Amino acid sequence: MIASIAFYVFAAILLVSAAMVVTARNPVHSVLFLILSFFNAAALFLLAGAEFLAMILVIVYVGAVAVLFLFVVMMLDVNFAELRGGFQRYLPVGATVGAVLFVELALVLGGWQIAPDAGQLRFAPQPPDVHNTAALGRLIYTDYVLLFQIAGLVLMVAMIGAIVLTLRERKTSRHQSIAAQVGRDVRDTLELVNMPLGVGVSEFYRPLVEQPPPLHSDQPVIAHAGGGHGDGGHHAAEKR
Amino acid sequence: MNDFFATTPGYVILTFAQALAILVPLLISVAYATYVERKVLAAIQIRKGPNVVGPFGLWQPFADALKMIMKETTIPSGANRVLFLMAPMLTFGLAMIAWAVIPVNAGWAIADINVGVLYLFAISSLGVYGIIIAGWASNSKYAFMGGLRSAAQMVSYEVSMGFVIVTVLICVGSLNLSDIVLAQSRVWFCIPLFPMFIVFFISALAETNRSPFDLAEGESEIVAGFFVEYSAMTFALFFLGEYANMFLMSALTTILFLGGWLPPLGLPQFGPLWFILKVWFGIFVFIWVRGTFPRYRYDQLMRLGWKVFLPLSLLYLVLTAGALMAFGWLPSVPGT
Numbered sequence: 301m302i303a304s305i306a307f308y309v310f311a312a313i314l315l316v317s318a319a320m321v322v323t324a325r326n327p328v329h330s331v332l333f334l335i336l337s338f339f340n341a342a343a344l345f346l347l348a349g350a351e352f353l354a355m356i357l358v359i360v361y362v363g364a365v366a367v368l369f370l371f372v373v374m375m376l377d378v379n380f381a382e383l384r385g386g387f388q389r390y391l392p393v394g395a396t397v398g399a400v401l402f403v404e405l406a407l408v409l410g411g412w413q414i415a416p417d418a419g420q421l422r423f424a425p426q427p428p429d430v431h432n433t434a435a436l437g438r439l440i441y442t443d444y445v446l447l448f449q450i451a452g453l454v455l456m457v458a459m460i461g462a463i464v465l466t467l468r469e470r471k472t473s474r475h476q477s478i479a480a481q482v483g484r485d486v487r488d489t490l491e492l493v494n495m496p497l498g499v500g501v502s503e504f505y506r507p508l509v510e511q512p513p514p515l516h517s518d519q520p521v522i523a524h525a526g527g528g529h530g531d532g533g534h535h536a537a538e539k540r
Numbered sequence: 541m542n543d544f545f546a547t548t549p550g551y552v553i554l555t556f557a558q559a560l561a562i563l564v565p566l567l568i569s570v571a572y573a574t575y576v577e578r579k580v581l582a583a584i585q586i587r588k589g590p591n592v593v594g595p596f597g598l599w600q601p602f603a604d605a606l607k608m609i610m611k612e613t614t615i616p617s618g619a620n621r622v623l624f625l626m627a628p629m630l631t632f633g634l635a636m637i638a639w640a641v642i643p644v645n646a647g648w649a650i651a652d653i654n655v656g657v658l659y660l661f662a663i664s665s666l667g668v669y670g671i672i673i674a675g676w677a678s679n680s681k682y683a684f685m686g687g688l689r690s691a692a693q694m695v696s697y698e699v700s701m702g703f704v705i706v707t708v709l710i711c712v713g714s715l716n717l718s719d720i721v722l723a724q725s726r727v728w729f730c731i732p733l734f735p736m737f738i739v740f741f742i743s744a745l746a747e748t749n750r751s752p753f754d755l756a757e758g759e760s761e762i763v764a765g766f767f768v769e770y771s772a773m774t775f776a777l778f779f780l781g782e783y784a785n786m787f788l789m790s791a792l793t794t795i796l797f798l799g800g801w802l803p804p805l806g807l808p809q810f811g812p813l814w815f816i817l818k819v820w821f822g823i824f825v826f827i828w829v830r831g832t833f834p835r836y837r838y839d840q841l842m843r844l845g846w847k848v849f850l851p852l853s854l855l856y857l858v859l860t861a862g863a864l865m866a867f868g869w870l871p872s873v874p875g876t
Contacts, residue, residue: 363665
């Protein structure tokens with residue numbers, strides 16, 4: 301009794317929210333109603349004893365797909381008045397497309413043949429001694445493994461296509477080379493210098509691109525600055 | 541008494557009592573997690589932390605709660621009122637309903653369902669809605685930026701988290717949380733699956749928007765992110781929801797990797813004591829990380845999720861499956 305009350309409540313909310321998806325004025329509200337209808341569909345799955353499908357519906361559709369919907373819709377700047385204004389103009393085209401779809405659906409459903417033992421199966425959607433999840437896994441990964449893999453490949457092709465279509469190398473974007481950054485150590489950036497008095501910092505200036513002297517050298521640092529790097533560094537400093 | 545609990549009203553009353561028995565300690569823990577966080581951070585930074593209200597500052601959470609209740613809830617004039625008020629309730633409610641399936645001791649779960657892990661994963665993936673709706677309904681740039689950041693971040697880290705959970709599941713052969721804990725009676729999964737344990741914990745940090753992944757708040761760049769417009773109780777609900785989510789993620793880590801309620805080193809078991817200790821250890825590590833690491837930059841965060849964790853968890857999943865297959869360690873699944 302409770303199960304059937306729950307079924308009618310969930311089904312009613314599902315239908316109302318599905319209708320609200322297409323009639324709501326604000327597109328963000330539409331997406332939120334879509335999420336509500338996903339939830340109620342998941343609840344109907346639960347009532348039918350398909351707990352795995354219910355959870356996967358929530359995880360995949362509500363947890364990922366609808367988030368991206370919401371993400372996009374929130375960032376769109378839609379002018380609602382303009383959209384409403386076009387309603388009458390596009391009505392004939394929309395109605396024609398809708399009618400064609402409806403006729404096609406009617407043709408398909410009219411010629412639908414029901415397998416003779418389907419009526420029996422309908423009342424026992426899951427085998428008595430197996431968990432719903434295990435039964436589904438056995439079916440997908442043994443009987444239909446090829447189709448399952450092909451579906452995965454199709455999805456992967458779609459994903460690669462989406463990436464290829466949207467990826468563009470922008471000249472202005474700056475990339476961080478993580479390996480180079482992690483590979484840096486103290487010697488590349490920091491040098492300890494014993495400054496003699498009255499010499500001034502310009503004697504020691506050299507561009508950072510040159511290899512600094514090893515820190516463990518026991519010669520006085522002034523020898524490096526004067527000899528090895530000498531004038532180049534000095535002039536560079538003056539040019540600045 | 542047992543006859544009464546078998547009837548429908550008795551069953552409803554029993555379920556209510558069970559829910560209270562888990563939610564009241566949880567809420568008290570959440571209140572004291574704020575206190576513990578301030579004390580631990582203070583200790584890390586060589587300060588004293590809250591020490592004025594009550595002995596050792598122990599009444600501080602209640603003083604804070606009272607302050608939140610007394611304040612006025614302001615709603616920005618351009619905000620979408622319904623969604624603005626719904627978002628914090630959603631965040632808080634989702635953090636609470638997840639606890640329905642958590643087994644705190646052998647058989648101590650309100651609903652010991654077959655697909656417990658999937659239920660938890662579904663609930664934790666819904667947490668993003670509270671944040672993104674709050675960001676949008678506030679009608680404020682900073683809040684919106686915070687909401688978008690958090691949406692992208694949580695969706696990204698969910699992927700590697702899913703692979704980590706799958707890795708654990710193929711070692712267990714069941715989606716039931718109690719079965720997962722019992723499968724660790726010989727060795728906790730944090731030892732054979734150590735890299736996955738680390739990936740899971742870091743993803744949990746990102747999933748709860750804790751530092752170093754708290755870009756949704758990012759107070760130095762986007763003021764306070766998605767809850768910048770919230771005040772008083774609506775803010776408090778976000779705050780409580782965040783901490784309850786920390787407890788949830790810590791509990792999930794405990795169940796998947798740290799052996800749930802099982803005692804370590806053959807010590808005796810006292811009800812849910814070991815579970816509580818492990819969850820609090822997780823909370824401590826959360827706070828420790830916050831006191832130690834600077835915030836990630838956004839592109840680095842995305843790189844870590846997609847280019848490091850995702851390939852690593854996928855590789856480890858394949859390795860684990862191969863090892864289980866090669867050595868014949870595959871668990872037996874009931875009913876196959």
